[in-house]
Amino acid sequence: MIAKRTSRLAVLVALPAALALTAGASSQAVAEGNGAYQINLSQLNNSGSKGTAMLSLKGHELTVKIESEGHVPGQPSAQHLHGSTDGHDFHCPDPSADTNGDGVINNTEATVDYGNINISLTTKGPTDAMGSGLAVDRMPVADAQGKLSYERTIPVSQAVVDHIKDLHIVQHGIDRNNNQKYDFEGAGKSELDPKLPQEATAPTNCGEVQGAAVGSIPVGGVETGTGPVEEKAMPAAMIGVGGAAFVVVTGALALVRRRRGVLLAGRNRSNGGAA
Ligand SMILES: [Cu+2]
Secondary structure (H helix, E strand, O other), X not given: OHHHHHHHHHHHHHHHHHHHHHHHHHHOXXXXXXXXXXXXXXXXXXXXXEEEEEEEEEOOEEEEEEEEEOXXXXXXXXXXXXXXXXXXXXXXXXXXXXXXXXXXXXXXXHHHHHOOEEEEOOOOOOOOHHHHOOOHHHOOEOOOOOOEEXXXXXXXXXXXXHOHHHEEEEEEOOOOOOOOOOOHHHHOEOOOOOOOEHHHHOEEEEEEEOOOOOOOOOOOOOOOOOOOHHHHHHHHHHHHHOOOOHHHHHHHHXXXXXXXXXXXXXXXXXXXXXX
């Protein structure tokens, strides 16, 4: 009798929290592979380059659109998604990243801030970090006004889906001596490949997913495993609820688990078994 009343009470108490968590769960939709995220690209190395980008996820298909300007006319701009898919927090660098004080933030210096290449945003062929990172023959070329448009849909891993907000777009290629080409006179050899000018590989702009700081996990913060993102995110979401009964938390988790189960089932069906 008492137990029955308690459980009815628990349902009433749980209801507002469950509703709140349903809203929270929709913000977790990206973890399930759907969502669109804007990136504003801001100049590095006083390049004057800027632009906007959109990352759109449908399942494990990521569409990347970039409209940017201030590139070296007629020259390719290497471009990548940089960052971490293991929960560490990287950011676009500021001028203090020029640790050797030569006046150029090179890619090696900037990588301390924006992380390694995760995906190479080539126009065709592979998009891997190692083999395609400097594939300038497969990178987009700026027009005569230094403008660049890019769009490509790329299959991505679950790790990328789960951590899309932790990735940044970086475009490379600067013109230190303003002679409308990449040459060794402007800034010497690239530290990445002495056969390439530093001008071809130094970053010209960088942008983070808007709102990425919210809910991202700082370096050295929460230990990340392979468990579902929802359950890791839940304790933080629950802090605002304060001392509400365990029952509320447990009920809410069950709700999220059910939602996740439905979404996963849907995805498996729509995948039709394709990897
Ligand atoms: Cu890059």
